[in-house]
Amino acid sequence: MTGRASSSSRVLLVIGLTAATAVFLVTVPLHRDWFDVGVYYGTVNYWINDGGQIYDYLRPGTHYGFTYPPFAAVSMLPMALVSWPAAVLISIGLSVAAAAALLHWLAGPVISRQGWSRWFAFALAGCLFALLEPVRDTFSFGQVNLVLVALVFADARLLSTGRGRYAGAGIGLATAIKLTPAIFIGYLLVTRRWRQAALASGTAVAATLLGALGAPGASRAFWTEALWDTDRIGSLAYVSNQSVQGVLARLEPAAPSRTAWLVCVLVVLAVWAYRARRAAAEGDDWSGFALTGLAACLVSPITWVHHLVWLIPALAVLGDTALRRGHRGLLVGTVTLYVVLCSSLVWLWRWNSTGPAAFVGANAYVWISLALLVSLPVRPARETRPDAVAPSSGPCAVNGSRPANEAFPVPGAPTSTGT
Template sequence: MRAPTTARGRLLLASCLAVATAVFLGTVPLHRDFFDVAVYYGTVNDWIHHGGRIYDYLLPGTHYGFTYPPFAAVCMLPMALIGWPLAVAISVGLSAAAAALLLYWLVGPVIRREGWIPWFAFAVAGCLFALLEPVRDTVSFGQVNLVLVALVLADARLLSTGPARWAGIGIGLATAVKLTPAIFIGYLLVTGRRRQAGLAAGTAVVATLIGTWSAPDASRAFWTEALWNTDRIGELAYVSNQSLQGVLARVQPVDPSRTAWLLAVLAVLAVWVYRARGAAARGDEWTGFALTGLAACLVSPITWVHHLVWAVPSLVVLADAALRRGRRDLLVWSAAGYLVLCSSVVWLWRWDSTGPDAFVGANTYVWLCLGLLIALPQREPVPENPGSLPPRAAVEQGPAG
């Protein structure tokens, strides 16, 4: 299918895509009713207005409470000053702003290099991005995932385009809010960016100390109790847990083997280190960060479906590699991966995740992440400055190789 060649045709197609996307998002099943925003909102209000303790609060009618470090609660303090509708609106607005940044950073260089019409290409990319299940879940839960991904990828941009001396601050802040992004400090270390790794670690420590100063009792409770209490987060075997630990818990629901999990984690980390170092050596920071996001999803004990926004950059990298090399087969694989991550297929086994069919289907997103971690193509570096390379549509040139 060819893109419309007239401005009117492009406007009509973009409008139809936007309307279809909005209708789908407004009617799609599994909308989460801003559950996590309610947890954040209730926790902060109970802490500030009723003298409650951060990790004692449970959302009424549930056994779910605040699971992030105290610094995250400090960042959410403004919620104590606003009403519930505004809290939801701000949550959606922050996710939308983070999504716009991610599209600009990830897709923008591709659009410029290929010579596509920017407004139309971004409109199509925005609709496709919004349909991804992890993105839908992040917005409808009111999660902070997209904001954290944007903080981390801001450092990837700094490493790619400069000034690199500031790279690490975003990773440090994201780590202080939620521990999973700490693996990106590991990426900086294994790729020889000791200064940036030190800045990221230092930023995380300072932010954590701010949380400790603001809520010393809560900090003690988090690091000694709440962090280790997985019951606060959910069941390991629940089908939404698309991590290696989730696979093992569904195979062996009663006391899953910790040894098997540790061996699997070590194998994934070995592949990640090898591939991430190779990407960094070629100057391809975006692929290095994409591989690290995949590793984070796999090795984290709990990776809910909405956490898989960390896997989204790898799909962009795969599509970009296909376009650079003129490889239709890679484009087909990137489209297939995209459709899988839109499909909500794992929920078919929501009520029964046992048996051979469940082993394949209920863990679909795990297999996708593993496949991408192992086979994501390395890319030849291409300048991100749009003036440094003529648009492909304007020149005759062969595949990038």
């Protein structure tokens, strides 16, 4: 009877939390009305049905146009065959599928190891995931961010489960769709995964050439003009730009120093390369991928808030480490960072991002990225092997913890030549 009552309570709790989450998501301020999927949809139709050029299209009433490489437009060609509502539903469906895959990879091993009820834990994790501001924005903009993260971390999954020889294609496809994931090819290189780096590079080049064959004029326009035209993307100083360049632009809106940005980027990349190689040497490639996502957000000239889905794996690593070690302070830190990333805090300075308070608050997500880059735990192999278990005592321990198939690398496994 007690078991049935407990199960009923969990069902009611999940229903209540899911309903509350859904109400919040459909009523929350700053809903983006699927702006970006509107750009994709308009671009593809302008190109295919109206005979226009990809990079000549601007969404009506704005100066925003298509900013991705031509292969991205080629991959979105099915949009020319469907209605606008269907395009929105496709965008939502792809993001839901990507989110489900990421939750399975990131939360699944933790849930199994702690011995929690899988359906209940995944339901709670799904609600928590949906409340993150980068996730909310990705859905409401109709962005491709979650799909790209899933493509990249599919390779991380392959590498961590002994199938590293097939890894790299996901990174290559993501890079051909949007240039930011190219830094993960850099991760493969700095950790000497030559085979996977070659596969990722070859996939990216092949997809880019396919885009060039499908749209030769657009390819020429992108690589010679559109790629360098930041006005197509937006103002560097806009508060949504949570990159190092955004911080510098808000300090000097009239003329942000390119020299200062370059120095900062080099420092960030040096820290990232050092920590990434250390993670790989310890057998913790999952943390290495998470660190690479952080570096990508920091060094990109423009990192809108919805791009910060790349921070989610780092949060997962932080929370997982706190539970593994029974470290209350680390768990509190994870929860605090999560709450800030749900808060829309930076928008308090949307209209005025100058002054000491704004320097701290308007750049809050940049400070989180930097803090995680320098302090994200790198776990020794004994913590990341499949038979590692949670502590049997301590503030974060859970009675009945049991080993599980982990989504982390195993020292000496066939993945030693892959990431």
